[in-house]
Amino acid sequence: MGTMSKEHRVGIADVAAAAAVSVTTVSHVLSGRRPVSERTKAKVLRVIEELGYRPDPSARGLRTGRSHAVALVVSDVTNPFYPLMAAGMQEVLQPEGFLISVCTAQGTTQDLDSVIDHLLNRRVDGVVLASLNAQDRHFNDITAAGTALVRLSGELDPRFGDIVRADDTGGMADVVAHLLERGYRRIGLVNGESDSAPGQLRLAGYHRALREFGLDVDEDLIVTESFTRTGGANGSHTLLNLNPKPEALVCGNDLMAVGAMDAIRERGLTVPGDVAVTGYDDIEAASLVTPRLTTVHNPALEIGRACARLLLDRLSGTPSEGVREVVLPQKLIVREST
Incomplete structure (x- = not known):
């Protein structure tokens, strides 16, 4: 079976035609939300690979109401702690089709206001707020917009999203x-x-x-x-x-x-x-x-993973009783400076 020409972007209809199945069946294979026989699933996946089909994220977002974008907001992107945290988030979120952006809100709370306004206007699905100057009003702005929130600070409050923190x-x-x-x-x-x-x-x-x-x-x-x-x-x-x-x-x-x-x-x-x-x-x-x-x-990787898991639970509608808090242990590392 040959591939499509470079001028033609392979679509879900092309996959359906080549696999001799309906567009709905291809959609079910891609989403995994409806049962499809193993034989049909294998055939569709083989055609997807042969044609080089890649789902269009924007089209998927229109159908699902999701952007499949998540933001990590930090105070200092040059601090090596935050890239490790982002890597932990990526481990969990990327296989689920989410893209992660890292945003910096340095300085005043007004800087953070601007970053949050931008993210909400872009309709990101979730925000992990690790900025040092985050306040209750920032938590409220995010959750009031219907955006999933996980934060690294603040008190337990059912209005303001889940918390991941180290001790x-x-x-x-x-x-x-x-x-x-x-x-x-x-x-x-x-x-x-x-x-x-x-x-x-x-x-x-x-x-x-x-x-x-x-x-x-x-x-x-x-x-x-x-x-x-x-x-x-x-x-x-x-x-x-x-x-x-x-x-x-x-x-x-x-x-x-x-x-x-x-x-x-x-x-x-x-x-x-x-x-x-x-x-x-x-x-x-x-x-x-x-x-x-x-x-x-300070377990930056595991903090990132925990934040991502909580976001996925919220986005999938997993039932939960109020706000959740994950507290991760820390470990003293003794070296030569003492």
Whole structure:
């Protein structure tokens, strides 16, 4: 059986004619939603391969009312955590025929407003909202438009979609406890944005660990910067100017920790000889810097997979009692920086 000419786009009617079946039968084979005999299914699939037929996503969207597009909205596309999360989403969604776009909403909440407006105008089927500055009104805008939402922050609220989160408070408590068990007592925190969920939860973990060891929190040892390498360097310089300086710096993420190492070296000090450093997330760079970074493994791939599964459940109409929350465990990774 020959293929169609390059000038002719193979359509579902061509497949039906070549397989000697109805267009409806071909549609059922493609969608998998109606039973078709194995013999007929095999014949249709063979013809599809021979003709090089590819379903038209826009036409399918018109029939189903779906765009088969999903967006991941992040705060910093250069942070290696988010590409890993997107890869996890792709593992689950791509075999189901969904395309994933990654959108960046840096800076103000107005930036996020614009991104969400654009996505809703494009009629995406679902949004995974991982932006650090997401607020209740953003959740409401998405769900009010009938768009499936999974978020990485916020309180359990049946109006605002499902939640996937890692145990940021427990993870930060573990890394601070690790330092305390090694004898460090003057421990500085170089944290990310205080109005973000990770910033708030990781600060709570820092407080928890000190409290459990019977220590008071010294507010002078806590600084807030952006979740970036530059933010980590700036915050570390602030703390290293103290007298006495901190014995260890706990950072809000690995990028900040790399910045902390920069600041320590600029002062002619060593890690961990003069100041120990810890990070958070366990991105690839954590095991490549010298010394290798003690950190908390934040399961970005599995977070992405979990978000995608929840979206698919919502889009398929799977019954659910209210909002669902998936909390994934984190793991302390001890390396040479402590």
